[in-house]
Amino acid sequence: MADEVLDVWMDGFPRPAGRLARTSHGDTAFLYNADYASAGGPSLSLSLPVDMEAFGDIETRAFFANLLPENAQLQRVMEREGLARDDVVGLLKHLGADCAGSVSCVPTGAAPIKSPGVLTEDYEPLEDRALLRIAKSLRDERRLPVEVADPSPVAGVQSKIALTVLPGGAFALPREGTRVPTTHILKVPGRRDARDTRNEEAAAILASAAGLDVSIPTAIKIGEVDALLIARFDRQVRNGVVTRIHQEDFAQALGLPSELKYQRRGKPGRWFDVEAALTVLDRTRDPQAARLAFLRATVFNLCIGNTDNHAKNHAVLYDGPGAPRFAPLYDLLPIRLSKEYTHELAFQIGAAKTFDDITGEDLIDFFETLGAPPEHLDRLLQDEIRPIIESLEAASPRLRSSGLKPFNDVLGREMEELAERLQLDVKIEPRDYYPTEGT
Template sequence: MDIIALDVRLDGFDNPIGNLVRDEAGALAFAYSSTYLETPDAIPLSLSLPLEEEAYEDNDARPFFDNLLQERDGPLQKVLDREGLARSDVAGLLFYLGRDCPGALSVLPLGSPAAKVPGNFKTDYRRLDEAQLIKIVHSLHRRQRLPDETEDPSPLAGVQSKIALTILPDGTFAEPLPGSGAPTTHIVKVPDRAHPNDPDLELEALRLSATLGFETAEATVRDFEGVSALIIRRFDRSLDQDNRVIRIHQEDFAQALGLPPSLKYERNGTVDRRFDAEAINSVLNATNDPAAEKQTFIAATLFDLMTGNVDAHAKNFALLYEPGGGVRVAPRYDLMPTRLDPDLTDLLPYAIGEATKLTEITEEDFSVFLRALGIVSERAQRRLRLGLTGQVSGSLIGELRRMDRSGMKRFADLIGHNIDELLTAFGLPVPDQIRERDAYLDRGGGWLLGS
């Protein structure tokens, strides 16, 4: 196996910030450049790769860079087949795919010019007409290849069909000109034929999240000749003083923890290497305001439990790196009431104490969860358990009638059932608005329909 040396670039910096190297045995190493380390506004690639002079060896470097590759097999498989590479050859794959890494990062053959630069709305994008948009959306809906004339400049992680595009100031859709390196501004998520209502369900979950006060990705649903798609504004984009689109460096919690994509659920990890409450606590402790971030995360956990989102895994939480080195948790995104789909698991993405399902949670489990997040005072635990649970459930209850009227009754019934489950587990009274609902998920997971 030959040695491969790659430049690692971060949008906003003129020169490579470091190098990724694969040796003859296939092991990876990453090192920041000395010039970058001396830059006053240097930021780390990851919490798992702090700014240090020493090189990071394979065990530290591999998880972060592996997370830059897509989870969908299709695009990867083309390179694997064409180049005869193994899936474990992260550097070899990034040699061909690294210019299109998600976010502000790119990994390029040594000496290559920057692949990602700010985008000028007037010169760096080409408009897409309605016919082109419809063709793209319908291709994604049918899980077919994109139209030949369509470039996807930012292959996205995850298993859903999606494409990154730009919305220009006048509201029209566009894509970056080939080779421009300009950022996209929005993600278009398209359901498959078996899940046509997913965009509306995810939009409702995002709307509930924003209504309850969580910083949440902005989204809307649009119909493209019979196929609905969710259009999400990217939270890792901004405008500079010249009104150019720029990228903001971000990483998901898997990268921050040095976990490969295969360990994004706690149940897939090991005792010392997994996405659990203690690991989450270590990430939140590295943010600008750990106390506030922890309270928000606990509230978000309660929100997910009540709304039936059991897919809040390590790649569905992210950190944003602000200019000057500040780190904060990104807005909420990828929210879906997965418990409405009987084909999906009811296992939680991370355990609450010893509980791996909503139906198993007890007061003691929640206390164990809070202690793992650094909340050791019994008084503080009680305040969070009673106060936050009451606050989140009360706010959601206030939305149920609106959901009933807007075609979301099945989702509202799921929320009602889950609130009942959690309040009962915590020894809290169940409000009449919940008891009076005429449909619930029974405690075994099946629907019970009232008369």
């Protein structure tokens, strides 16, 4: 018997997609509504295809738990409402009104989420003093001020808030009770990680220079607080109207809980590895293009020292009819600069678990697993991999001129190592040797 039930809405449909329930035993279940299915409503996830049978706890929990933030806001709701961390339905009752993508979870019978949002009517501008208070609280306390609720909690561990940028450039929050979509995410690192804002902006600019599809954030100052302003690729603004675009990360698409977003945390069949990624890529609208994009993204991440490209840092975007496409890259950082993270790869490259263990054979095995036939490997190296490294080298002076010397050093080191292991004759200017940190 259901103990708590939420209506699950997909943006743009006049009736709920289905119902999310928690039983008296603590299990979760999800069932699509028959009228939603008969009207041709899309699946919430590749792991939850439209079906008239209820999905059980494992499949349901994996998708919906991945909608929850993993930060102080979640902790505050748990403490205020007396909820356990594994009470996904109870937590979404308070945090699910405007999730990533087009999904909204609200108490049964509640009014549907308003969509679209009209910029001139549905948003309340933030005064400079209020915005600064939010930024300082996120930086120093790692949470929002007690009087501020995030209108659209986004999954992840970083301190951030979803907000809207109005046509004149002012920041705003949805007017109370409207629950309209936001347009941006404001991410604020702690004091000691303030440079991450510039590193993440620079990494995205490098990705664009290498020809990758990427969401480029902007490093900004709010008073003396360093912050990163990120335009949401799961939102669209047209003629002053904001609408949602559905998306899901690879963990959701694979039916994996966030705890298994790294290969090292799972086991065969229940982890994020290259073969698992392929099962998502091959269900996109252009599987061959998606495979190549994932391959190029992985090479880029290796070049910049980003070992944190886990399942929740890859996504698919439902921005057209039918199957989704591989989403723009996001959350790009030279993690090898940090002592706070393990430097084990998010997923193995061939048999290698760390960058320093990767051999040329491991890289070739990775390329072949993604579908590059042996007879075409030289063409792949010359037409795809070599241009990435050359483009990054050509764009790297921006790092030096921006005062990001450590990033530039690790970039040069990693590119040199990759080029050597793939036997590519690429000219890379000497940098200072950068001793990698972490374990």
